[in-house]
Amino acid sequence: MNEPYTVDVLVDLGKDGVKSLLAVPASFVSEHIETLEEIDMEYRELALESGIENWGRVPALGLTASFITDLADAVIESLPSAEAMWNPSAEDSESSDAFSYFVQDVNLASGTSYLEEIY
Numbered sequence: 001m002n003e004p005y006t007v008d009v010l011v012d013l014g015k016d017g018v019k020s021l022l023a024v025p026a027s028f029v030s031e032h033i034e035t036l037e038e039i040d041m042e043y044r045e046l047a048l049e050s051g052i053e054n055w056g057r058v059p060a061l062g063l064t065a066s067f068i069t070d071l072a073d074a075v076i077e078s079l080p081s082a083e084a085m086w087n088p089s090a091e092d093s094e095s096s097d098a099f100s101y102f103v104q105d106v107n108l109a110s111g112t113s114y115l116e117e118i119y
Helices: 007-013 031-049 066-080 098-101 112-119
Strands: 020-025 055-056
Touching: 007 031, 020 031, 098 112
Parallel strands: 020 055
Antiparallel strands: none
C-alpha cells in the first residue's frame, strides 16, 4: 500500500480545518466491499470524528450504462488481435487465438453469433 494512507490524510484534513470532503474512488469501476463498507462507513466515521462535517462519495464508474458500453466496445475491438495467455486445447486446435478459443462462434437459436446477440 502506498503512502500517504487515507486514514492519515483524513485526520490531517480535519486538523487543517477542512469541513467538507467528497471522496472519489477513481481506481474502482464498480461498487464493492471497499467502497460500500470502508469508504462509506469507516472513512466517513473517521472524517466526522476528525472534524470534517460534510462527507460524500462519488458513485463508482461502473454504475453508468455508458461506461459499461464503452468497456464492452473496447474489449470487442481488441478481440481479433488478442492472444490467449493459456490455452489448454491449443495442441488439439488449429487456432490458438483468444477470440476463437473463448467465443468459438457459438450460434444461438436466432442463427446469430454470440457477439452479435449481446452487442
